[in-house]
Amino acid sequence: xxxxxxxxxxxxxxxxxxxxxxxxxxxxxxxxxxxxxxxxxxxxxxxxxxxxxxxxxxxxxxxxxxxxxxxxxxxxxxxxxxxxxxxxxxxxxxxxxxxxxxxxxxxxxxxxxxxxxxxxxxxxxxxxxxxxxxxxxxxxxxxxxxxxxxxxxxxxxxxxxxxxxxxxxxxxxxxxxxxxxxxxxxxxxxxxxxxxxxxxxxxxxxxxxxxxxxxxxxxxxxxxxxxxxxxxxxxxxxxxxxxxxxxxxxxxxxxx
Numbered sequence: 561x562x563x564x565x566x567x568x569x570x571x572x573x574x575x576x577x578x579x580x581x582x583x584x585x586x587x588x589x590x591x592x593x594x595x596x597x598x599x600x601x602x603x604x605x606x607x608x609x610x611x612x613x614x615x616x617x618x619x620x621x622x623x624x625x626x627x628x629x630x631x632x633x634x635x636x637x638x639x640x641x642x643x644x645x646x647x648x649x650x651x652x653x654x655x656x657x658x659x660x661x662x663x664x665x666x667x668x669x670x671x672x673x674x675x676x677x678x679x680x681x682x683x684x685x686x687x688x689x690x691x692x693x694x695x696x697x698x699x700x701x702x703x704x705x706x707x708x709x710x711x712x713x714x715x716x717x718x719x720x721x722x723x724x725x726x727x728x729x730x731x732x733x734x735x736x737x738x739x740x741x742x743x744x745x746x747x748x749x750x751x752x753x754x755x756x757x758x759x760x761x762x763x764x765x766x767x768x769x770x771x772x773x774x775x776x777x778x779x780x781x782x783x784x785x786x787x788x789x790x791x792x793x794x795x796x797x798x799x800x801x802x803x804x805x806x807x808x809x810x811x812x813x814x815x816x
Contacts, residue, residue, distance in 0.1 A: 578777075582774075585776065585777055596708070602704075603704075603708055605705070606706050606708075610713045610772075614671065615717070618724075619724050621663070622720065622723075623725070625654070626654055626658075626724065626726055627729065629650045629725070630646065630728070630731075633653070633729075634736075643739055644747055645747050647743070647744035647745060647746070648748055650726070651751070651756075654725040654726055656760055657760075658721075659721045660721075660764040661767075661808055663764060664770075665801055667710075667767070668771050668804060671710070672771040672774060673794075675706055675772065676776075676795070677792065679702060679775070679776060680778070680788065680789040680792040682779075683779065683780060683781075684789060703776040706772050710768040714768025714771070715764040718764035722760065755815075763808060766807050766811060767804050770803045771804070774796055774803065778799065
């Protein structure tokens with residue numbers, strides 16, 4: 561019993577310490593916001609890595625997420641509500657929930673883990689120590705471009721996922737249910753609100769920042785050689801995914 565309580569206490573202290581370290585790193589990153597132009601080349605590289613190279617995967621996930629949403633919504637509406645509202649129901653779900661959350665989870669798997677692995681490798685091979693020896697702050701040189709790119713690109717990727725998801729939902733409605741395009745998109749238009757779209761983009765903005773920040777923090781704190789890098793990769797994805805879902809709930813309560 562004593563050992564169990566001790567373990568809980570140690571884990572609680574470690575959680576508080578790590579949370580504080582993450583906020584300290586975020587504060588140091590914000591301090592370098594005025595030097596964005598100085599690191600513009602690194603930022604452009606990360607925008608390409610995080611955003612452009614993720615587009616094919618986001619399109620694939622968005623397309624089939626929309627298709628599945630259309631199938632499941634049609635099943636729920638069958639016998640109760642006309643299929644004329646299928647477009648409205650799927651579009652609202654995609655804008656508010658499916659688009660930002662699935663895009664963020666894809667980013668956590670592809671981007672967050674990649675950042676942790678890259679920075680973790682640099683940590684265990686003492687490349688970060690070499691930067692510090694050259695009076696180059698790793699926060700400015702390594703963390704700032706990645707965190708800024710996460711905040712910028714995940715909302716843009718979410719917009720792409722929303723569009724592709726609606727087209728996937730329309731494809732199922734047209735091919736499987738013979739629902740005319742004017743009825744499908746007419747219901748989307750009738751129930752469309754800016755709040756639905758903006759809430760999804762706000763969520764994506766937070767999710768993108770969380771994914772990049774967690775990836776950077778885990779990468780900087782990596783220890784134990786190649787094995788430690790592998791553990792850091794898994795840890796970054798698990799933490800990012802958990803925080804994405806937690807923040808999704810918190811933002812949903814606040815926004816709605």
